[in-house]
Amino acid sequence: MRLAVFSDIHGNLEALEAVLADIESRQIDEIVSLGDVIGYGCDPIPCLELVQRHCRFSLIGNHEAALLEQHTIERFSDTARISMQWTQNQLSPTWVEYLATLPEFVVENDQTFVHASPFEPRSWRYILDEFEARLGFSAFDTALCFTGHTHIPVIFSESPNHTVTGTFAETLTPESDMRYLISVGSVGQPRDNDPRACYVIADTDDETISFIRVVYDIARTQSKLKAANAPASLVTRLEVGR
Amino acid sequence: MAEIIVKFEDKVIERIVTEKKRLSIGRTHDNDIVLENRGVSRKHALLEFNDNAAVIIDNESLNGTFVNNRKISEEVLRPEDVITIGKYALVYHPEAEEGNTGGVSFEGTMVLNTKKQKELLEKDKLERQIVAKFGGSVLIGEENAEFSEYVLDRDVTTIGKAKFVHVRVKGFFVAAIQAKIVRENGQFELVSLGRSGKTKVNGETVDRRVLRNDDLIVVGKTAFRFIEGKS
Numbered sequence A: 001m002r003l004a005v006f007s008d009i010h011g012n013l014e015a016l017e018a019v020l021a022d023i024e025s026r027q028i029d030e031i032v033s034l035g036d037v038i039g040y041g042c043d044p045i046p047c048l049e050l051v052q053r054h055c056r057f058s059l060i061g062n063h064e065a066a067l068l069e070q071h072t073i074e075r076f077s078d079t080a081r082i083s084m085q086w087t088q089n090q091l092s093p094t095w096v097e098y099l100a101t102l103p104e105f106v107v108e109n110d111q112t113f114v115h116a117s118p119f120e121p122r123s124w125r126y127i128l129d130e131f132e133a134r135l136g137f138s139a140f141d142t143a144l145c146f147t148g149h150t151h152i153p154v155i156f157s158e159s160p161n162h163t164v165t166g167t168f169a170e171t172l173t174p175e176s177d178m179r180y181l182i183s184v185g186s187v188g189q190p191r192d193n194d195p196r197a198c199y200v201i202a203d204t205d206d207e208t209i210s211f212i213r214v215v216y217d218i219a220r221t222q223s224k225l226k227a228a229n230a231p232a233s234l235v236t237r238l239e240v241g242r
Numbered sequence B: 001m002a003e004i005i006v007k008f009e010d011k012v013i014e015r016i017v018t019e020k021k022r023l024s025i026g027r028t029h030d031n032d033i034v035l036e037n038r039g040v041s042r043k044h045a046l047l048e049f050n051d052n053a054a055v056i057i058d059n060e061s062l063n064g065t066f067v068n069n070r071k072i073s074e075e076v077l078r079p080e081d082v083i084t085i086g087k088y089a090l091v092y093h094p095e096a097e098e099g100n101t102g103g104v105s106f107e108g109t110m111v112l113n114t115k116k117q118k119e120l121l122e123k124d125k126l127e128r129q130i131v132a133k134f135g136g137s138v139l140i141g142e143e144n145a146e147f148s149e150y151v152l153d154r155d156v157t158t159i160g161k162a163k164f165v166h167v168r169v170k171g172f173f174v175a176a177i178q179a180k181i182v183r184e185n186g187q188f189e190l191v192s193l194g195r196s197g198k199t200k201v202n203g204e205t206v207d208r209r210v211l212r213n214d215d216l217i218v219v220g221k222t223a224f225r226f227i228e229g230k231s
Helices: A014-026 A042-054 A062-068 A068-077 A078-090 A093-100 A129-139 A219-228 A232-240 B115-136
Strands: A001-004 A029-031 A105-108 A113-115 A144-147 A153-158 A164-167 A177-183 A196-203 A208-214 B002-008 B011-018 B024-025 B047-049 B053-060 B065-068 B070-072 B074-077 B082-085 B087-092 B140-141 B150-151 B156-160 B179-184 B187-192 B198-201 B206-208 B216-220 B222-227
Touching: A001 A177, A014 A042, A014 A196, A014 A208, A014 A219, A042 A078, A042 A093, A062 A068, A062 A093, A068 A078, A078 A232, A129 A153, A129 A164, A129 A177, A144 A196, A177 A196, A177 A208, A219 A232, B053 B065, B070 B074, B070 B082, B070 B115, B115 B140, B115 B150, B115 B222, B187 B198
Parallel strands: A001 A029, A113 A144, A144 A177
Antiparallel strands: A001 A196, A105 A113, A153 A164, A153 A177, A196 A208, B002 B011, B002 B087, B024 B047, B047 B053, B053 B074, B065 B070, B065 B082, B082 B087, B140 B150, B140 B222, B156 B179, B179 B187, B187 B206, B198 B216, B216 B222
């Protein structure tokens, strides 16, 4: 069984199409999305459609939640708020209804899936250090948890005596008595200084978890953003991956 | 109609479909199944078919007759049992499929090699000692196992990565209780309970499988060999 997990597409159609093409070439049995399909990017609807068609489920991210709970948009940064308002104008009431059906948490096969930290998922905490990871580990029971939200691919492991360590490896061979919190990175707006789209493959036969990077047509995404008068910082961050 | 597949070093050389009640097996050409190798006695063994059962009888052969790598003198066969005589393996199917009955088509030159025979006898002797020592069926720990022998002395033996199971295995994607071995009517059945593809017998993924002597069980990354203690 080969499972592909991705997150944080953020309306970047070129990145999503490149990732789906890559997945197509790798004999993947199932795809799941951890949320934030929309926000920032110019193509929220085509991205939602592709996710609906290809993913077994997609979770609610903070951007989807913000559309449903208007008051939270005020807490967003300027660029996020401007793009959120733009996104809102694109979506029909039917799409808003669909967003309201998205699950917050999925637990199956000894795996947990959640958009941000499993600790108070609706506070959308960023797991960027071992302290936050430890809180995260305290909030799920399975051996493995996949999470997004930070846009940074990283592996946190918890030993049987509850020592939490953050590392990165392109391929991880998980150990029997450890637990893992896998931050899968971002498809549409990577922030780890690598502009390529990022996703994860969990191979239960090989017993490996691999991070995959995919090149996509960044210039095309940028020209769409410019044409839509998006904030300049949104355009430039894509080519540097920040 | 019973079917016997004759293999020489894993290569199928003959398929026998028969309605006869009795087949003789041996080196000389007056046998029904001719195994041309000096490790095979002239009148090595007999296969007898009753209404519901097939029985293999060793004719006090020099090098012995084995069923699922267990030396026998007389043994009732179960479907897919493997009879080893010299370097030949005979697989028993109670019901033959429709199709050609095949002809004798021996290939290549056969070289007498008693090394395998010696190994088989040695292994059989060891297994008998283990069974005698523990008084029943046993799992022999192979790759990544936490024990060298585990006696299957309960009706249900659980296998998985949880701390509370009887037999612990390695592998991250293995379930807490990935499988169980159930004893029923003198047989042991392996039943997969956890993630699919993680419970295998002789390299094949199984949901449930009645275990035979010398079956190789792999659960996650840990391997065991099943040694059947005759009841």
